[in-house]
Amino acid sequence: MSHKITGNMEVIGADGVHVGTVDRVEDxxxxxxxSDSFGHHEGHHHYIEMGFVAGVEGDKVRLSANADIAVTLEEEKSGRPVDL
Structure with missing residues (x-):
């Protein structure tokens, strides 16, 4: 599925709430x-594991978790969860 995900696609939670915008798929x-990351700990890139992607719908990447849960799943570059 990662081949369907491209830069500038909107990432939304299962509830349809905006989580962020794709920079690219990496590792x-x-x-x-x-510059567009939902919630806390702004100012640098956050990452979401592909396992949390429920599907790609047009220009949107839908996650399997609601937006408020998705931000707790975000990781920093190190693969460490983000401290909220």
Whole structure:
């Protein structure tokens, strides 16, 4: 499915709420643009594991979790969860 995900696609939670915008797919994870990342801990890139992607619908990447849960799943470059 990662081949369907391209830069500038919107990432939304299962509830349809905006989570971020795709920068690119890197190392099997979605790298979000640091200028558009939902929630906390802004100012650098966050990553979402491909396993949390439920599907690609047009220009949107839908996650299997609601947006408020998805931000707790985001990781920093190291693969460490983001401290909220």
């Amino acid at each position: 099997g994870r979605i790298k979000l643009k640091k």
